[in-house]
Amino acid sequence: MADKLPEDIIQSVAIGNLKSISEQPAMLSNLAYSNTVNNTNLSQQNAVSFQQAMNDLTLSVVAKASNTISNLTPLEARSAVDILSNNELAQTIADLKSTVQAFAN
Template sequence: MALPEDIIQSVAIGNLKSISEQPAMLSNLAYSNTVTNTNLSQQNAVSFQQSMNDLTLAVTAKATNTVSNLTPQEARSAVDILSNNELAQTIADLKATLKAFNS
């Protein structure tokens, strides 16, 4: 029993259509995967940037807190280191004393 010619022809056309559309469908799938991967990499970059911003903020806050909350002893030590020269002050006092006695 033979199949009618129009059925054979419609099956052949259907197969040809499926085969001819396959490269376009695979191309669309590859493009979709590329877009998804690019999107994920951009999300990772933004997440990393936000993490670095948070870390920078924490370090800056800690440094500011350390500088602004000095104990009296730490504050005096900083002043002594930056501005106090006891030897120079002693020499100036001795010169002033000698000058006072000479006058």
């Protein structure tokens, strides 16, 4: 039995194996926590990116609406005034109704 390893070497290898096995749950727990933190970080980055995209879209919609309102041609401006303040359409409809009733009697 000259090939037999000394007892202190066998014991140190066994202790080293036990140490690495006993540290494994802590390392796995740290890895899981790291993955959770990373996923939360990516989720927050996506939320901020989506919010910025919505802000850009809102800005462009408001700019387009403002441009449409402020750049009216004279004909469009007059038409808007007639529709909002003058009741010519209602008067024309009433005239047509009265004409139809006159011929019906």
